[in-house]
Amino acid sequence: MRLRDIGERALLKGLAPLGYPEGAPLPPGDDAGGVWVGEGAWLLKTDGFLYREVALKGMGPFEVGFRGVAATASDLLAKMARPLGFTLGLFLPEDLEVDFARRLVEGAAEAARRLGAFLLGGDTNRGPEVALTVSGFGPARAPLPRKALPGDLLYLAGDRWGRVGAAIRAHYQGRALEAFPLIREAAFYPLPRLELLALEGLLRGALDSSDGLAETLWQVSELGVRVDLEALPLHPDVLAFAGGEEEARALVLYGGEEFEAVLLVPPDRESEVLARAEGAGLPLFRAGRVGEGEGVYFRGEPVPRQGYTHF
Amino acid sequence: MRLRDIGERALLKGLAPLGYPEGAPLPPGDDAGGVWVGEGAWLLKTDGFLYREVALKGMGPFEVGFRGVAATASDLLAKMARPLGFTLGLFLPEDLEVDFARRLVEGAAEAARRLGAFLLGGDTNRGPEVALTVSGFGPARAPLPRKALPGDLLYLAGDRWGRVGAAIRAHYQGRALEAFPLIREAAFYPLPRLELLALEGLLRGALDSSDGLAETLWQVSELGVRVDLEALPLHPDVLAFAGGEEEARALVLYGGEEFEAVLLVPPDRESEVLARAEGAGLPLFRAGRVGEGEGVYFRGEPVPRQGYTHF
Numbered sequence: 001m002r003l004r005d006i007g008e009r010a011l012l013k014g015l016a017p018l019g020y021p022e023g024a025p026l027p028p029g030d031d032a033g034g035v036w037v038g039e040g041a042w043l044l045k046t047d048g049f050l051y052r053e054v055a056l057k058g059m060g061p062f063e064v065g066f067r068g069v070a071a072t073a074s075d076l077l078a079k080m081a082r083p084l085g086f087t088l089g090l091f092l093p094e095d096l097e098v099d100f101a102r103r104l105v106e107g108a109a110e111a112a113r114r115l116g117a118f119l120l121g122g123d124t125n126r127g128p129e130v131a132l133t134v135s136g137f138g139p140a141r142a143p144l145p146r147k148a149l150p151g152d153l154l155y156l157a158g159d160r161w162g163r164v165g166a167a168i169r170a171h172y173q174g175r176a177l178e179a180f181p182l183i184r185e186a187a188f189y190p191l192p193r194l195e196l197l198a199l200e201g202l203l204r205g206a207l208d209s210s211d212g213l214a215e216t217l218w219q220v221s222e223l224g225v226r227v228d229l230e231a232l233p234l235h236p237d238v239l240a241f242a243g244g245e246e247e248a249r250a251l252v253l254y255g256g257e258e259f260e261a262v263l264l265v266p267p268d269r270e271s272e273v274l275a276r277a278e279g280a281g282l283p284l285f286r287a288g289r290v291g292e293g294e295g296v297y298f299r300g301e302p303v304p305r306q307g308y309t310h311f
Numbered sequence: 312m313r314l315r316d317i318g319e320r321a322l323l324k325g326l327a328p329l330g331y332p333e334g335a336p337l338p339p340g341d342d343a344g345g346v347w348v349g350e351g352a353w354l355l356k357t358d359g360f361l362y363r364e365v366a367l368k369g370m371g372p373f374e375v376g377f378r379g380v381a382a383t384a385s386d387l388l389a390k391m392a393r394p395l396g397f398t399l400g401l402f403l404p405e406d407l408e409v410d411f412a413r414r415l416v417e418g419a420a421e422a423a424r425r426l427g428a429f430l431l432g433g434d435t436n437r438g439p440e441v442a443l444t445v446s447g448f449g450p451a452r453a454p455l456p457r458k459a460l461p462g463d464l465l466y467l468a469g470d471r472w473g474r475v476g477a478a479i480r481a482h483y484q485g486r487a488l489e490a491f492p493l494i495r496e497a498a499f500y501p502l503p504r505l506e507l508l509a510l511e512g513l514l515r516g517a518l519d520s521s522d523g524l525a526e527t528l529w530q531v532s533e534l535g536v537r538v539d540l541e542a543l544p545l546h547p548d549v550l551a552f553a554g555g556e557e558e559a560r561a562l563v564l565y566g567g568e569e570f571e572a573v574l575l576v577p578p579d580r581e582s583e584v585l586a587r588a589e590g591a592g593l594p595l596f597r598a599g600r601v602g603e604g605e606g607v608y609f610r611g612e613p614v615p616r617q618g619y620t621h622f
Contacts, residue, residue, distance in 0.1 A: 002406050003407050019416070019419065019423050020432070030432075033396065033430075035431070037395070042448065044431045045432075046444070047400070048400035048444060085345070086355075087344065089359035091361075095313050095315060097312065098325075101322065102325065108329075113330065118331060121327055121357070122326075122357050124319060124323060131436075133357070135400070
């Protein structure tokens with residue numbers, strides 16, 4: 001049996017429990033792992049990727065380094081951990097320009113800086129192509145698992161929904177993004193949101209969303225619920241880029257690389273969640289709710305499962 | 312300017328300060344990075360490598376996974392941090408056998424388990440060849456930098472010196488290791504030493520040694536001292552494998568992958584260090600001392616700088 005035969009999800013599901021601690025702050029396979037230390041948890045997260053698979057047209061090593069720290073930080077923040085530091089593991093061809101490597105690290109350092117965190121070193125190795133692995137750690141007083149109960153409200157945090165999908169489509173269609181500065185910014189500098197920490201203790205669960213919203217919602221469904229989408233955030237620039245509502249919705253559902261969080265909110269906490277989010281400056285969009293059953297639906301219509309997987 | 316033109320050391324020296332916190336527990340470029348949290352430090356370390364570059368004849372994915380956690384743990388322990396958890400970032404070809412990936416992770420889990428630690432998840436990505444990046448974290452009450460002052464005694468911790476060098480030579484010469492079980496064990500399962508933590512607060516400085524002892528000692532010299540080796544640990548099996556003292560010394564100096572620590576001991580602490588090491592069961596070998604000046608010498612003769620570098 002080879003990796004391509006079972007796919008990435010099944011592979012990770014089989015590997016995640018190996019060596020994982022019992023009674024850990026988060027179950028194996030969650031967005032980050034961790035251990036209890038004293039009164040709280042310390043979480044550790046690693047995310048790796050090939051340069052060529054994430055570098056959209058117009059992105060350079062600075063943006064890809066930034067993206068690396070963003071991806072890892074997004075997982076930590078969705079689990080209510082404050083990222084304190086990051087390391088970079090780099091595989092680089094030996095004929096690479098030194099300045100390219102430097103710009104990768106500068107972009108990573110900039111993302112860390114904007115999160116109030118630091119780069120704590122790393123490692124360089126010769127490799128056949130440019131590949132990055134970014135690790136990050138931080139404390140979480142109340143680590144938040146992937147969890148959903150029937151009746152919970154479904155909220156989308158942040159404002160990159162649809163925008164990164166648009167940028168990815170522009171890349172493959174060779175379209176320029178000059179007229180869409182927010183789409184470009186969302187794709188090139190997807191800074192995760194420290195403001196999520198303002199919701200500590202209020203949420204049922206949360207998931208980092210980076211392989212497409214539809215895929216993330218299917219993962220919500222796998223927690224044992226049916227997901228009923230009632231609305232999706234359609235930003236004016238995404239609508240303009242897409243040329244229609246249906247096309248814009250597809251960009252929201254099947255984008256990826258947003259590094260935003262999907263939140264499950266108990267109904268009796270909704271008003272407090274909204275108040276705290278507003279106080280912190282965190283954009284929240286109420287997209288629907290979860291109920292008994294399984295599957296993902298948008299206004300009653302099934303949402304197909306399509307997302308990015310590595311094998 | 313390309314990476315191969317400047318080499319790995321110069322590259323890392325240029326990259327290490329980027330985004331690194333001021334006043335950190337350890338300076339940029341040390342064996343691990345970290346931040347102060349409350350009364351102590353939390354350290355984070357990442358080490359990456361290509362499977363084919365470390366897999367000696369007879370090693371399989373289990374041993375290479377073990378080696379990955381060992382390499383990262385060794386850095387943390389040399390800095391007096393207790394490793395609590397590790398993550399794996401894996402690049403894997405899509406036609407790889409699933410069982411191969413599983414054995415990699417099982418080996419990593421076994422090394423973590425033997426250190427009283429855990430695997431905390433990770434990430435898998437499609438890549439052109441098998442590559443691993445292992446990250447680890449843990450608290451350090453008194454993080455120990457790379458530091459040496461004239462007059463300090465030079466100690467080698469552990470018993471893998473020369474043995475891993477012998478195993479690497481056996482690999483390239485096609486020699487079997489059946490008659491040398493300790494050499495095989497040192498190379499295949501190089502478990503770092505939790506016992507180092509018994510020396511907390513007593514040492515001047517420490518360095519993880521993984522690119523060859525000579526290279527590590529040259530790095531000691533770069534701290535502003537002259538290194539005078541008076542003796543090297545020559546285990547009977549290494550002498551037998553090498554066929555002579557001079558050849559055995561070369562295996563000690565130019566091995567690599569030992570994942571042992573080089574310790575700088577203030578003379579007035581020597582007896583306490585020895586007592587605590589004996590109590591903890593940590594093998595220590597007094598190899599010499601450091602003084603004013605620069606360079607590395609064995610009984611007055613210069614020791615050439617040769618070691619493994621990636622570019």
